[in-house]
Amino acid sequence: MGCVRLSLGDGIRYILEKQRQTILGKEMQEILVKGNEISPEIAIRCLEVALMNAKCQTRGFILDGFPLTKKHVELLVEKGIIPFKLFELECDLTECTIRAMKDRTDPNRQFPLPDSPEAISYKNAIYQNEILPVRQWYTEEHKNWMNINAKNNKWFIWDKILQETSNVTKKIQNYIERKSFNKAASIADLCISPQELLNRLGEYEHYCPVSLTLRDELVDCSATTKTDYTAEYRGRYYRMAGPKELQLFLDDPERFAPVEPRKILPAQNRRPHRRTEAEAKAMFPKPIEFASYCPVTYLDGGKRYEYLVLGQQEFAVEYRDKLYFLLNEEAREKFMRQPEKYWNIRLPNKLPPPKNPIDLLNLPCLGYLEQTIATAIIKSLTATGCFKPKFPFLSIQTSALIYMAYHLKAYNTKSSDYIRRKFRRKLYIFEEQCELISYLAKKTTVRYKDPNKQPPDYNVKYETFFALRQNVPTLNWLT
Numbered sequence: 001m002g003c004v005r006l007s008l009g010d011g012i013r014y015i016l017e018k019q020r021q022t023i024l025g026k027e028m029q030e031i032l033v034k035g036n037e038i039s040p041e042i043a044i045r046c047l048e049v050a051l052m053n054a055k056c057q058t059r060g061f062i063l064d065g066f067p068l069t070k071k072h073v074e075l076l077v078e079k080g081i082i083p084f085k086l087f088e089l090e091c092d093l094t095e096c097t098i099r100a101m102k103d104r105t106d107p108n109r110q111f112p113l114p115d116s117p118e119a120i121s122y123k124n125a126i127y128q129n130e131i132l133p134v135r136q137w138y139t140e141e142h143k144n145w146m147n148i149n150a151k152n153n154k155w156f157i158w159d160k161i162l163q164e165t166s167n168v169t170k171k172i173q174n175y176i177e178r179k180s181f182n183k184a185a186s187i188a189d190l191c192i193s194p195q196e197l198l199n200r201l202g203e204y205e206h207y208c209p210v211s212l213t214l215r216d217e218l219v220d221c222s223a224t225t226k227t228d229y230t231a232e233y234r235g236r237y238y239r240m241a242g243p244k245e246l247q248l249f250l251d252d253p254e255r256f257a258p259v260e261p262r263k264i265l266p267a268q269n270r271r272p273h274r275r276t277e278a279e280a281k282a283m284f285p286k287p288i289e290f291a292s293y294c295p296v297t298y299l300d301g302g303k304r305y306e307y308l309v310l311g312q313q314e315f316a317v318e319y320r321d322k323l324y325f326l327l328n329e330e331a332r333e334k335f336m337r338q339p340e341k342y343w344n345i346r347l348p349n350k351l352p353p354p355k356n357p358i359d360l361l362n363l364p365c366l367g368y369l370e371q372t373i374a375t376a377i378i379k380s381l382t383a384t385g386c387f388k389p390k391f392p393f394l395s396i397q398t399s400a401l402i403y404m405a406y407h408l409k410a411y412n413t414k415s416s417d418y419i420r421r422k423f424r425r426k427l428y429i430f431e432e433q434c435e436l437i438s439y440l441a442k443k444t445t446v447r448y449k450d451p452n453k454q455p456p457d458y459n460v461k462y463e464t465f466f467a468l469r470q471n472v473p474t475l476n477w478l479t
Contacts, residue, residue, distance in 0.1 A: 406426055
């Protein structure tokens, strides 16, 4: 890779070996002569000086084993040192202990190290406790933290890191090149913090200028702080809805972000806002527009009666100080993009009858069954009638009842996935065994037929058929 490898210890040794006569070098010598511990603040100062080396500035550098604590992160940020990519090699405690025990027998080992199982366990516990805020900081602020499974071989890890590093380097070079020609440039993987992104947003704020210009859609990108589809132009940041919109913006930024915008965002009170179920409840007694029906489903359905569907409270939108309920997330997204299209639809005179909740406990037995399991039984009866099961050595009635029981268990929506898969497998085997009768009836002849001329699976199915005579149905068949 050609980068300079540096650790915190390397930075300290660099000052002691090559800059002993500087103020920082003399300060370091005084601390060491007194036998005191080097504080993180002084160590970071040493690292900062070491990074000013010409090789580090021209070829790049790799910080090995650093930062390890939140204090280290704060000091790096204070000095303006932000790594473009951080790789954490994940390895469980057992694997670390095994590797440490193998290193003990290494003939090239010069000094004994504290690598007993107890020491490794203690180090791992401290590391897991200290690295958590570091990982959280870089993941939330700069989105540049990447985990790699250290159980893979070193060539796989090397290739993975090289690939990611090359991608980041290409993006940095592309950004610098486009900026030098005053072109729009993507800022993906440039470690832009959420606060900096917010401070430098353009006139379209978090909305996609490409979608607004081409399709007159308000696409809000504020749900995430990622900069994968964000571009910089004239010192301002513009957020895009996706990769296609980003490429269109990079190809012709003047079309979508001119000095005098052709299309401007509506005022803050004219923009749609998502509302959660709790927020919608807190707005009571505010009336629900369009009689709680979904305006998107109705308009997209050609304003037909059958498309008058009640919206759901969890998909609420507030627009122009009015509250709307949408059918699902897809309908809400359509409303958010084009609110002017849906907000002022006139409600038809003929409405569906209101759906009032039914108290199942007060229903008669037949009504209770109709409201709860009628659909499942109808599907089961239909499947039984279509297949017409006849199990060997069982009556048609018994075969049909067993088939229905398997079908009900296989497609019970309240059962777990494991139970449904289990009984679908049993249903499939039961169907295969029922088909033995029709198979043997077609393949068995009145006259003797040479076994070599019989189908390959004939004998297996013939023996299976008569073996089922001993398989008497019991109560545990359906468990």
